[in-house]
Amino acid sequence: MSLERIPVEQLDSPEKNRISRNRWLLTRRTCQLLMLALFLAGPFLGLWVIKGNLASSEVLGVLSLTDPLIMLQSLFAGHAVYVTAIIGAITVSLFYVVVGGRVYCSWVCPINMATDLAAWLRSRLALSRDLVIPKQVRYVVLFLVPFLCWQTGTIIWEFVNPITIFQRGLVYGAGLSWGVVLLVFLFDLFVTKRGWCGALCPVGAFYGLLGAKSLIRVNAGRRNRCTDCGDCYQVCPEPQVIVPALTGEKKGLSPLILSGECTNCGRCIDVCPENVFNFSHRLTNIRP
Amino acid sequence: MAFLKSRRKFIGRILQYLGSLGVFGFLIAGHAQREKTGLPAIVIRPPGALSEKDFLSACVRCGLCVRNCPFDTLKLAELGEPVTTGTPYFVARRIPCEMCTDIPCLEACPTGALSHALLDINKADMGLAVFTGVDTCYAFTGIGQCRACYLACPVKDRAITMEAHRRGGRDVFMPTVHTDYCTGCGKCEHDCITDQASIKVLPRHLVKQDAGLVV
Numbered sequence: 211m212s213l214e215r216i217p218v219e220q221l222d223s224p225e226k227n228r229i230s231r232n233r234w235l236l237t238r239r240t241c242q243l244l245m246l247a248l249f250l251a252g253p254f255l256g257l258w259v260i261k262g263n264l265a266s267s268e269v270l271g272v273l274s275l276t277d278p279l280i281m282l283q284s285l286f287a288g289h290a291v292y293v294t295a296i297i298g299a300i301t302v303s304l305f306y307v308v309v310g311g312r313v314y315c316s317w318v319c320p321i322n323m324a325t326d327l328a329a330w331l332r333s334r335l336a337l338s339r340d341l342v343i344p345k346q347v348r349y350v351v352l353f354l355v356p357f358l359c360w361q362t363g364t365i366i367w368e369f370v371n372p373i374t375i376f377q378r379g380l381v382y383g384a385g386l387s388w389g390v391v392l393l394v395f396l397f398d399l400f401v402t403k404r405g406w407c408g409a410l411c412p413v414g415a416f417y418g419l420l421g422a423k424s425l426i427r428v429n430a431g432r433r434n435r436c437t438d439c440g441d442c443y444q445v446c447p448e449p450q451v452i453v454p455a456l457t458g459e460k461k462g463l464s465p466l467i468l469s470g471e472c473t474n475c476g477r478c479i480d481v482c483p484e485n486v487f488n489f490s491h492r493l494t495n496i497r498p
Numbered sequence: 499m500a501f502l503k504s505r506r507k508f509i510g511r512i513l514q515y516l517g518s519l520g521v522f523g524f525l526i527a528g529h530a531q532r533e534k535t536g537l538p539a540i541v542i543r544p545p546g547a548l549s550e551k552d553f554l555s556a557c558v559r560c561g562l563c564v565r566n567c568p569f570d571t572l573k574l575a576e577l578g579e580p581v582t583t584g585t586p587y588f589v590a591r592r593i594p595c596e597m598c599t600d601i602p603c604l605e606a607c608p609t610g611a612l613s614h615a616l617l618d619i620n621k622a623d624m625g626l627a628v629f630t631g632v633d634t635c636y637a638f639t640g641i642g643q644c645r646a647c648y649l650a651c652p653v654k655d656r657a658i659t660m661e662a663h664r665r666g667g668r669d670v671f672m673p674t675v676h677t678d679y680c681t682g683c684g685k686c687e688h689d690c691i692t693d694q695a696s697i698k699v700l701p702r703h704l705v706k707q708d709a710g711l712v713v
């Protein structure tokens with residue numbers, strides 16, 4: 211096996227060290243923390259770059275941003291949403307349509323840090339007991355959310371949404387919002403591996419659909435180098451998305467990870483010892 | 499046989515879906531029900547807020563109204579408070595609404611939960627002041643000559659007047675709220691000098707237009 215390996219000097223990058231094995235992870239954590247810091251800098255330091263929270267905000271007093279799923283809930287609940295929020299939601303949507311919908315999950319959402327930690331601890335502690343929750347449940351939840359909004363006339367998901375509850379808690383006063391994060395964390399740690407983001411959260415499901423045709427994609431471009439070590443599947447929050455790209459060569463499938471469920475977290479790029487993966491864009495798909 | 503097996507598998511799968519959805523749905527429904535319970539009487543919504551039912555369909559809980567209030571009046575409800583989590587409110591006795599003429603809280607609201615149809619803060623309808631001080635109010639009991647509430651009112655002489663009454667052989671004055679003009683800003687409640695305010699702002703729906711001492 212090792213004889214067939216491409217010699218190190220022919221690889222694009224040399225053997226990975228601790229940093230390069232976590233490059234995207236570190237970039238991503240920086241981005242997540244920066245997002246939090248930007249929202250917190252206003253109330254705590256008086257630096258008003260962003261006012262508001264993840265539900266809706268105002269950047270530098272000019273650009274308004276609104277979470278499109280929350281705006282949709284409001285529409286379904288029967289409110290004629292004011293134009294500012296509509297423009298904000300369109301702006302946010304356009305961004306994620308380009309960079310990948312679930313970039314929200316892995317680069318912005320603060321809950322992701324808790325669920326990533328749970329997943330990491332799980333593998334560290336070799337916890338394997340799983341309650342099987344089908345990954346499609348989140349789409350059913352996503353379908354139920356607008357339905358229930360319409361039925362109850364309220365923005366119903368915002369009663370439970372741990373993302374906005376927690377982030378709002380940090381920015382405006384915590385209350386019990388830490389408890390929500392703890393619940394999600396414990397759920398992921400002890401009940402189901404990647405259970406919250408991977409099977410239940412309708413926000414992730416929504417952004418996944420939003421970015422189903424997004425431009426930026428992970429590419430298993432050097433899949434012929436894959437040694438089937440399985441590291442990428444282990445680390446990926448949505449391992450099913452890697453399968454067609456990595457193993458589909460014979461079936462003529464693109465090496466691009468095309469599923470909207472991929473969060474563009476880049477962990478596979480990080481961990482693959484053979485440097486199979488890299489960030490790329492959908493247009494490379496046109497080439498045979 | 500294979501058919502039976504796959505059917506069993508299929509049914510198992512369906513049960514799995516229903517089970518996880520059921521548990522999840524149950525938790526959410528329970529929580530949502532709790533969240534929808536009505537507002538406590540001391541909780542006042544910002545100026546221009548739609549009726550409570552419509553407000554809950556409109557407000558995305560962003561807090562931009564809170565941020566734009568120059569007086570720190572508004573607050574977003576924290577999880578665990580008896581107000582729908584994340585929605586803005588104020589408690590008049592703590593910090594009342596100063597009735598800014600440019601209504602910056604409303605101006606900032608991206609969704610219209612604070613209705614942009616409200617152009618004049620004097621037409622705001624946050625709540626209604628109610629005189630509760632028959633036994634406590636300095637002016638009405640005749641203990642003193644207080645008229646702090648009247649002086650505090652931004653719409654004084656229209657929303658609130660001190661009306662003379664004959665009580666126990668003496669001339670006393672009762673702070674009297676006029677429903678057509680009271681905006682519910684809470685300045686009177688805030689400035690009232692008695693331990694417990696002798697005049698209180700209540701959500702309008704709790705006070706009938708022609709109720710009790712209101713003229």
Ligand code: SF4
Nearest residue numbers: 446472473475476478
């Ligand atoms: S495929 Fe890669 S980038 Fe996409 S979610 Fe999985 S690990 Fe992250």
Ligand code: SF4
Nearest residue numbers: 567595596597598603
């Ligand atoms: S009118 Fe002024 S004081 Fe009253 S809530 Fe709005 S911003 Fe605050």
Ligand code: SF4
Nearest residue numbers: 557558560561563607
């Ligand atoms: S600005 Fe509007 S949408 Fe945002 S919290 Fe205030 S009332 Fe709600």
Ligand code: SF4
Nearest residue numbers: 635636644646647690
């Ligand atoms: S401020 Fe209070 S005590 Fe004074 S007159 Fe008004 S209600 Fe009475």
